[in-house]
Amino acid sequence: METVFQVYIGVLFLCCFMCLYRIGRGPTVPDRTVAIDILGIVVVGFCALMAIITGRDFYMNIAITWALLSFIGTIAMAKYLEGRGFDE
Numbered sequence: 001m002e003t004v005f006q007v008y009i010g011v012l013f014l015c016c017f018m019c020l021y022r023i024g025r026g027p028t029v030p031d032r033t034v035a036i037d038i039l040g041i042v043v044v045g046f047c048a049l050m051a052i053i054t055g056r057d058f059y060m061n062i063a064i065t066w067a068l069l070s071f072i073g074t075i076a077m078a079k080y081l082e083g084r085g086f087d088e
Helices: 002-025 029-054 058-082
Strands: none
Touching (some): 002 029, 029 058
């Protein structure tokens, strides 16, 4: 079972590096925004995997908080890119 978790962690690291590449090389700002959002999802995956491996529940609290903040940040960035204010 430990080998399976190592494979999962390796896949998440690969996804993390691909997202970082897209953030750095993204041809447009929306591409970078989507990559940042996906990177947030990968971090949530890391936290969930760590919660399963260690059996500690505070990793899930971190994952839930990160997911909510990532969602709010993505909505704010989308509104900014669209040119609308935050109160509209």
